[in-house]
Amino acid sequence: MDVIIKKKTWTPAKLLLLGVLLLVVAAVGAGLLSSAGPARLNVDPERLTISSVTRGPFQEFVPVDGVVMPIKTIYLDAPEGGTVQRILVEDGAALTAGQPIIQLANTDLQLEMVNRETAVFDLMNNLRNTRNLLQQNRIQQLNQQAEIESQLREAKRVFDLNQNLYEQKVIARQEYQQAKNTYDYQLRRRQLSRQARRQDSLAMRGQINQMQQSVERMQSNLSLMRRKLDDLTIRAPAAGRITSLNAEIGELKNRGQRIGQLDMLTGLKVRATLDQYYISRIFPGQKGEITVNDKRYELSVKKIFTQVTKGVQVDLEFTSAPPPDLRRGQTVAVRLALSDQTVAVRVPRGGFNQKTGGNWIFKVSENGTKAYKTDIRLGRQNPDYFEVLEGLKPGDRVVTSSYEGYENMGELELRAKPQ
Template identity: 40%
Template sequence: MNNSLKAVSKKAKQEAILQAGSSQAQADSSQVRAGAGMDRKIAKQKSPWPKFVWGGVAIGILVWLLAGISGQTGGKMLSVSSQRVVISAVSRGTFEDFIPVRGRVAPAKTLFLDAIEGGRVERILVEDGAALEAGDLIVELSNASLQLSVLGNEARVAEQLNNMRSIELSLEQNRLRHKRNLIDIEHQIKLLTRQVAREQELVTSGAVSQSQFDDTRDTLQWYKNQREVTLESQASDTRMQESQLAFLKQTGERLESNLAISRENLENMKVRAPVSGKLSGFNIEVGQSIGRGERLGQIDTPNDYKVTAFIDEFYLGRVDIGQAAVFEQYPLTISKIYPQVQNGQFEVDFTFSGEQPNGIRRGQTVQTKLTLGDASKALLLPNGAFYQDTGGKWVFVVSDDGSEAVKRSVRLGRRNNQFIEVLDGLEQGERVITSPYSSYRDIERLVLASK
């Protein structure tokens, strides 16, 4: 059935094609007969390239106009909700050049207690936090090896001193021997001098021989020579004795000084308060072993405090010794600036200029106000997080209708925790976005949507 239907349809299509061809042939024959006596005019076709050129020019002009409009409206745009930004107005007022500084109360002076010699804790006489007077006994230590060392030093010093005394005794005996010899020689010279005088008279009379007289005279000369040698020896020995005695005296003083140091080290096993004050950081137990130089605690000056604080390195060039600050109604001055900068901050010490507040304690945190300069009239922009993103070089200025904010270059000056001084680029009454710009650094124009 399907095959027969397909055959009938195909035959009908063939007949329709034949009829259409016959009709076209008749029409062409009629046209040939009608225009047999004249030529047929052929229409000239136009080139499409001018249309393409003019279309390209139009597109270029459109792109140029769009670029100009985009440049006038600020380049890159971003739509943000007006509820996500903080808008502040520029005003005129008095700029107070100060910065808030959070500090920590510390003792004005602190003396550390270190163990001069190590030992074992035998007795503790005070507790941590006690008020001490200079000389008060704090703790007693024991050190058997140090005690034996001191005893050994004492024995050695005693031996050296005995040796020195023996040498001094020997030198003194030598001096006395020389003196005794001189006395004997002088005595013999006197006797021989008288004998020579008598024998000289007797030689002329023949009572004494010449040889005996010569022997007596030679003996006298020998004693005289002996006296000169003895005097010279005595002078030499005196010089040597004086030099040796001076050396022995210095040696003895050094030995006695060493012995005194040893005894002082033994006495230092009893730790005493060097100054009056409050004991803190004292945390040891009986029987505990303390090493040489180990920290035992510290003594803080009573009722005398200072404030230590860290300031941002941005203000390093504007902070100097002697600058004024205030804690509540109590004036402070900067007494010391530490040269080290750590984590972008540097440390300073404040001292109270007059009366100190009652009730403050070591380690307490206080809020101070550091004055950097005199107050002056200026255009003021409320301080905000935008400053960290722009460095004060540009801001987003909100339009009068509040629909958009355009990036503008400005010049800002001093700042405190409340306001920033405006030097150029803004006018009184203009509104500026003061919230963070971390997401808008490459944007030239913000469209402020109400929702």
């Protein structure tokens, strides 16, 4: 009789297959768990720049290049046109106030000067002749007046005598009346003579005053003309150094044409050009500094040019004596302060900000083996530091070099490559 053999459910082959499946599932699960965490990357620390977060003085400033210039420049223009006759100084020479620089020649001005001098001399001669004539006329009037006074006295004497004789009935009335008429005539004559002399005197004064005023006006014009001739000699208006002298013997210079400039020797300034981005943050009195031979010199914004072309131009003057080695035209690096100096938590500048936008940074662990992605918030900045507002504290160490290729990583394994 046959015996029924029961079929086994778990055979060794099935158990082996199940074990293999469990191992595969465990491996996949471990892989999934590892991929769900932060991405890691092994990096050689020598390829990174690791900096320390510190607390210290912080000031927002902008570095700009400035050009050293004289404190004041006087432009020299030709006040009168003419031909360059002589050049009395060389370009770059130090001048004193009033020292001649260029001698111009202008025959038209010289001829006009001669004509005006002649006109003045003629008018002065006419004035002198008029005074002589008036003086002679006055002498004649005085002689006439003396003669009239003499005739009046004689007529009065005859009248008084005839009046006494007439009262005594010695002479006839006709003779008395004739003496009286003669006396009245001489009185009237004297009165008219005095009036005429007074009017002639007033007219003479008025004529002489007019001629005198004309002479004075022409002399004033002559003085102005002499000044114009003096302007043909171009002189230094103040002490300084002549630069950019542009003149050649025989060259014609028009009125108002620039011939050079005079740099004052009383001091120096620095002219800098800033980006238009800073136009709202620049104001007179703003501080800056330069470093010459390891020594700092403070400057102050003196002038801001209103015309903006390729940037904002500002003039800065030294608050104390300028460096002795500084020369006109020299380029210097200026640190222009945009804020007051304060104490802040700061991190050195680096390429990390280009990828993170200042929102996070790799912070190195205490043992220095790892760097974790840490959220931060940055504030002001200058060419040396970023101001840290949140996320870091003094003593922390962070990676400040470029994050090119690391921006998607959450953790860096800092392991040196084996030699």
